[in-house]
């Protein structure tokens with residue numbers, strides 16, 4: 001059987017997108033990993049199923065490039081909102097369900113404004129911060145971001161004795177560029193490589209910079225794949241609500257896929 005697939009990217013974080021409202025996509029770790037493979041497949045950092053969900057516009061089901069179901073993906077969330085908009089499921093404002101719960105989003109021209117989960121329990125250490133923004137993130141600061149060996153250092157932390165046994169972590173390297181301006185590079189768990197951008201990672205870095213630098217919302221973040229903005233409110237110290245990830249998400253192409261029998 002054939003099905004149509006779409007490819008979307010949000011600041012260079014790219015996803016195979018499937019309209020699975022009829023729930024007939026054959027979910028298997030091996031099949032999804034083969035579709036995401038950059039030599040033998042379509043090539044992507046992850047795969048997203050858009051499914052029906054009673055009471056909401058849709059459900060987002062996210063898989064990392066290794067084929068395993070992931071925790072929340074911020075850029076994938078922005079891309080699936082663009083996809084739902086392209087399908088005509090809403091016009092300006094949407095609500096949908098993802099693995100971490102309810103999300104709201106708006107579309108204005110090329111910009112998607114995605115409401116992220118509230119953030120609690122930020123752990124501050126001398127050399128890094130740790131927090132869960134829908135996915136777990138390690139945030140560390142560097143002086144010259146372009147010189148960082150993101151893959152080797154990132155995988156060492158992801159599989160290391162502290163975070164490895166707890167399921168691993170995404171690892172973000174941050175350089176402070178100016179007031180309210182960061183540059184970020186991320187090693188992503190489940191892709192097991194550096195990606196061009198990580199939305200939940202960028203969100204974690206902005207909240208970390210607020211706590212360390214005292215900056216107010218919004219914070220601007222440059223990634224390899226483009227620029228994002230993070231807006232938030234801190235009503236109680238260390239408690240972040242109304243957290244928004246803001247930036248572009250676009251359809252790149254579409255094609256036909258042979259589904260396994």
Ligand SMILES: N[C@@H](CCC[C@H](N)C(=O)O)C(=O)O
Pocket residue numbers: 013064070071072073074075076135136169170188189190191195197198199200201
């Ligand atoms: N690229 C994503 C993050 C995806 C989640 C992550 N790889 C994990 O499962 O830990 C983003 O934009 O947030």
